[in-house]
Amino acid sequence: MKKILFVCLGNICRSPVAEASFRKKVEERGLLDKVLIDSAGISAAHSGEFVDHRMVEHAKARGLDLSELRSRKFSEEDMLHFDYIVAMDKSNMKSIRSLDTNDDLENKLSIITQYCSRHSEVEVPDPYIGEGEGFDKVLNILEDATEGFLNSIESELKE
C-alpha cells in the first residue's frame, strides 16, 4: 500500500483536482486497493471548506467529482505518513521543506509538473484569483501530470 499526498496552498483548487484525477486513473487501472490518496494545503485559511465552486463546476464537466472533498492543512506528520508528497508549485515545495525539521522528507517530495508529457509549465498556476480561464488550464495540466505520475509509480504499486 503506497500513500500519496497532493499539496497546494489552499487545498480548495489544485490539489483536490490532482487527488480526484489521480484516483480516477488508478481506478481505471484496477489499482485502487494498492494506494491511499489524499490532498492537503499549506495554508489553513480554507480548512474544513468544500472545494471552490468554480473548480467543482469545471471538473464536473470532465467527469471529475470534487463535491465531497474538504480542505485540510498539511502537517509535519504527513511527511512521515506518506510515501509520496507531490506539490503543485515551487512555493509549496519551499513551504514543505521548511517544515521538515526532522529530515523526514527523504526523497518523497516532487513537483507534479515534472510528470507532464504534453505540457511545459514548470508549475501549476494558482487559479484562485482570475475570471475562470485558469481552472481549465489547471485541469489540462493535471490530467497530463497525474497520468505521467501514475505511469512512473505503477510498477511499485504492483510489487
Ligand code: 4NP
Ligand atoms: P489552491 O488555490 O492552492 O489551488 O487551493 C488557492 C486557494 C486559496 C488561496 C490561494 C490559492 N487563498 O489565498 O485563499
